[in-house]
Amino acid sequence: MTDDESQADSAAAESLEVSRTIAAPAHEIFAQLTDPHGHVRIDSSGMLQSADGAPVTAVGDTFVVHMDREALGDVDMGKYDVTVIITQFVPDEHIEWTISGRTQPPIKHLYGYRLAAVDGGTRVTSYYDWSQIEERYRGQISFPVVSPIALRATLGILARTVEQG
16 A cells, blocks of 8 residues: 555544545644635535535534535435534644534544645545444444545545645
């Protein structure tokens, strides 16, 4: 595998992780990841339709994403909103969030990005972790909701977005 090829953890580990080197500085990449509209711009799943809110700057910040699960064709949820809640935040290095929406209590799955400076740009690792989900959802919801292919594709869109400036 080359340095830019993505790697996925074992499905049994209850998390996925993929990485890619992007030819841009961390602060430009992080600007996309902290902007609610940036999430919509780079989404490869087609579920994220639009967003409301200001760029996030700290743990606890939130924004709303208008969703359409029809893009995945797996669960008939129609259009709905989720609130993104920032759970980890280190400027230009790490952002993580969970969501709260129609399903209550929240499922407690986590999404995030870690960034590290490397020769030629920034190594960006995208992850999806469902190891902390509420016990009541185990066996009722099929995980992972987002595939390694979708994580890789989102990194590709992120690269295109920031590299084209």
